[in-house]
Amino acid sequence: MASAASRVQEARIELYRRKGKIHARETRGRWNSLRWAMVWLTQIVFYGGCWLSWERGGQVQQAVLFDIAGRKFHLFGLTLWPQDALLLAIMLIVAAAALFLATALAGRVFCGFACPQTVYTAIFAWVEARVEGDHLARAKLDAAPLSVRKAALRATKHGVWALIAGWTAISFVGYFTPIRELLPALAGLQLGPWEGFWLLFYGSFTYVQAGLAREAVCQHMCPYSRFQGVMVDRHTRNASYDAARGEPRRAGRRDGACVDCGICVQVCPTGIDIRDGLQYQCINCGLCADACDTVMAKLGAPAGLVRFASEAELAGERVAAGLRPRVWVYGALAVAFTVAGLWLLVERPLLRVDVLRDRGTLLRETQDGQVENGYTLNVANLLEAPRRLAVAVEGLGGAQIVGERVFRAGAGSVTPLRVTVAMPAGGGLSGVQALRFVVTDEGDGATRVVEPSTFILP
Template identity: 65%
Template sequence: MHKPITKAQEARLAFYRNKGKIHARATAGKFNRLRWTMVWLTQIVFYGTCWLNWETNGVTRQAVLLDIAHEKFYLFGLVLWPQDALLMAFGLILAATALFFVTAIAGRLFCGFACPQTVYTAIFAWIEARVEGDHLARLKLDQSPLSARKLGLKAIKHGLWLLFAAWTAITFVGYFTPIRELLPAVPAGRLGPWESFWLIFYAAFTYVQAGLAREAVCQHMCPYSRFQGVMFDPDTRNVAYDPARGEPRNSRRQAGSSGDCVDCGICVQVCPTGIDIRDGLQYQCINCGLCIDACDQVMDKIGAPRGLIRFMSEREVGGATPTRGWIGRPRVAAYAALLLVFSLLAGWALAERSLLLVDVLRDRGALHRETADGTIENAYTLKLMNLDENRRSFTVDVSGPANIGIVGEREFTVEAGSIRPVSLTVAVPADSGASGIQPIQFRVWDQDRPASSVLEKSSFVLP
């Protein structure tokens, strides 16, 4: 005899159930319009930004370019170096905190409207619909036996998918290799090994994720869907079904004996992840709002008020009054406070960012040397890094024991975006009264901007 299936086993079976390929039904409405607005907006930014130019000192370059070979990140007029990693860290922290803040207020709103997986899945599904027809035609085609027509349609669809994925990969790599150099190099076969790898990898990644995996990414691969629940509170607004108004369901909708839900199933048919929103909040739901658009159309047809499915909080679903404002919502207040704090810190770091970095290396081959005129000299190498996009001239001063000074040249010119090592000799009179290791300080300042200076500590060795 077979043992009865436990609840845990039922849950695992439900989790791994195979629904087959989901052919979502097309719908119209405000959320669908907003969704496609975000598709257009994000893709105009992605595909268009790499073609923008920026002119600095008569030199034209790509406006946004991560030049790994020369260790520079060009962001319009801003040039970031590896030493500016703190700014990148702040950027990532701000993005994560903003995502958590939005999630606490409106659930997986980012997933439904701006996530690259959602955006590219929508584009690939649009291409599929143009080639194979609506959801019923696509379902019928998939279930039909192999034929010349089926092979032809599938070949056209996958060919268009591959072309779109290839152009996406070229655009992506164009943010690392200037796009105007990359594009003619592709057909000419003049690509480097890393460029070839990323073109193939990113094209294949886009094709598989958006064309083949689709909703499986949201259902089984996305880690965000697993921990998003910890950011919710009872007032987080998610796409939800109103059971108090919709139940009991009745396809004939008899007045006084049934709810507004006519059990048409259209909300399930339009869902890109294939869930039934009437079963309650589920981790697969991406808050795209398409089921709201579909249900509102049905409500219009039967003469019922819109909003049977709408953005609601857990309190509203239970019939309670939602909390107004942020009072009583510690998660939202905490995320807002963190967002403000990190924004201020990022602004401060950017404002205080120095365009000159100095590294002082003391010559350890000879601790000191005594000259014929009675002075003690130490040798140093200063590495002057000019992070500006302009050529700059710097003056070096030194302070420390009495009468300390620099022997020889103390003014240096550093080309834009380059590092210049300079050799310096620092001298102290032998009768200065000091002995042993003495702390000194180098001050490097811009001749055009004397207020802009860098101080670096070092040591001076005396007998």
């Protein structure tokens, strides 16, 4: 039997799937239940989210829609515009800080329970087990020569995988093109090039990543597995083997608690042996802990030979998992940016005005002794309801709007308003003069935007 040290060495020199295809054994237990609860939760949210509706501007529309062409993100009653890019950046920072916090506390726990790669791999592996049988049957089928039965099983498995990948792609694209328009377009083969490309790309991506590449993505492609090492320390709770209790392991004898049954290795989706210590391939899914608890229960021994534990805990040190500076720093960052994001969200202006002077003609002199300047006011009404807007000028004596002064701005739209300002010539002023445009919502009377500009006199 190879020593632990030699096994660690073997693990270190493995570069890419030296062991061949992994046929993980299915197991039961609390971590497996939690994992499946996360699969259900994430997939109900993902597959169901694009079907939810929300009343917006008097119309019932898709509740969650990333409208790239319209440059708007709709999240239920909230509409985010390109002007809200800072808010999106803050959301990403909060997500990153929360991920760092989870990693500092429990290692790659996100990988094991919530990462889309893990979730879809679990779904695809479940289908495989239902079609081809348990881990032994699958290994036998792999080794068997091609036969009608093998071809039928493989075709069934790949067919179901393709259906899941296809529906996943439709749901994904349905967050960018309203799904109730996407499905009829797909049925009538009238997809636009953008939708067609992303359906094919995301469907193939899901199929290859979850069906074929599987744990290789976690081991060799995921950058997070490489840099998560800087976020963990000896107080981080990872799936761990209690070597002090388990060793010396011996099949058939009970020197240590580990009976060397190897079931913890058989259930591991990444094909590693938890008894070799902390390894970057481990996604902290806890299945080895479930498997070992089952073995211990059959032997009448206490559970927890493999469990979520920190290095410090296993070394018998006092556990201070929550009192480390990195936990406080990541937690404080997440809270601070959440508060900043909420403040920005509440305070963000829902009426924005951008004043552009007419480039072609700087000024016009009329026959009745007036000087006129032309402007375009790009009014962004970020409210999901139409507004009546009154436009006025101030700050330059004698200047006033000529013609129409009240405009309608559609719900959630950017409306260009053509405005002419006039003032009498020869009033003692010349050249470039400052003035301000005032845009007021006639509906509430309180929403008011003041935007500086200039007026040019001869």
